[in-house]
Amino acid sequence: MTVYGHPLLFGSFLTPTAADPEHVVGLAQRCERLGLDLVTVQDHPYQPRFLDTWTLLSYVAARTRTVRLAANVTNLPLRPPAVLARSVASLDLLSGGRVELGLGAGAFWEAIEAMGGRRLPGGQGVRALEEAIDVIRQVWDVDARGGVRVEGEFHRVVGAKRGPAPAHDVGIWLGAYKPRMLALTGRVADGWLPSLGYLQPGDLAAGNAIIDDAAREAGRSPRDIRRLLNVGPAQSADELAGLALDHGISTFILAADDPGELQRFAEEVAPAVRELVSAEGAPPAQAPVAPTGGFTVVPTPDDGVRRSATRVWDESERPTGPAPDPHRTYAQHELAAAQHLVDVHDHLRSELARVRDLVDQVVAGAVDAGTARSHISTMTLRQNNWTVGTYCESYCRVLTMHHTLEDQAMFPRLRRGDPRLAPVVDRLQQEHQAIHTVLELVDRALVAFVAGHDTHALHAAVxxxxxxxxSHLAYEERELVEPIARLGIG
Structure with missing residues (x-):
């Protein structure tokens, strides 16, 4: 069993087809609604049939809320590293810390040359990539003195100003297959991202060995490098679980543009893989041990969009807690506790998006209540007996349980740990009661909808x-993620 300590993640690998731009955007949104963790897009700037990948990712970031985004992988020979670094940091800031950076040394060299790029075969491409990573990391390191300086064989940056810094520690994942690229991954990268279809039997084990040895020689832990893998629809849950257990793969990215295949991957394959890995006794995925540092947990922001004219509270009256100590450092387990709240909330956000999507699908185009009811009988989610009514009811129960746990367990500990948080905790508990009232409205609207009444009340309630x-989740994260870490509340 090979375990590097990273939690299992599942994502998609989409084709940025220019012929139908909204299709790929819709697929990305669908991936978020399905609960996938990551949306990636291939990057071939010389391909006229494709949208520009970084323009597309920016557009998708604006149309999604929680899903992480990455190029799979960025074509470095056509993207100057200093400019790329600022593009990535800018999108990470705009998206609330949802961007990762997949990088490749380059391929399809004739097409790259035709676009004005420089052919860098073999070892030249690897050396150029290493220099580029140095440039990128220096641009992001706004706390270092002086400008960015890399006087390399292929990239020369002499005094460029640093910044902006990304919203979170952006992972650099390398698409690597050969020994020099694998060794580079171990020395300087945060992730290894090959495609299963390009690998031969034994390549994963051999690649891991090269990466691990290179990491140790560079004074790093092999656990510093996440192992990701692009897979196809043909791979079963058993196969993926085997790859996770035998080779430490912790992120599986499905290369598919078919909505049905993406749904099956999210709703059937991913849960089965998690269950199989857990059943084999794999230890719980923990973040790698790292030195203490500043507070790096990024709350998921409120986009400010309001769909209803009704307001159940005045957001301007919300109290705020004490400002964090800028000199305090946080251990990895403290950051993990704070991140857990964001992760739980992001799951609730994802489930809410599914509720909205399911309601929209059921009622879209309904001629009358009878037609709407017939749609309900055919709509399923995860299990064949989960219709819109039972699914919405289940979601409401989960949300109520989450708020009850906070009210009875977490909030009292926050009060005791830092009395200055009392006004914030009081307000959050009041908002829990208000949300409970809204949930009752949803329940009543569901009853009326299933009974055959019009859909307006249901849409209004949702x-x-x-x-x-x-609004509430964003406020709670803004005020509580740092105290949870500081006070050691798990």
């Missing part, structure tokens, strides 16, 4: 729930 819940 819109109000969306507004209140997203």
């Amino acid at each position: 819109d109000l729930l969306t507004d209140t819940l997203l």
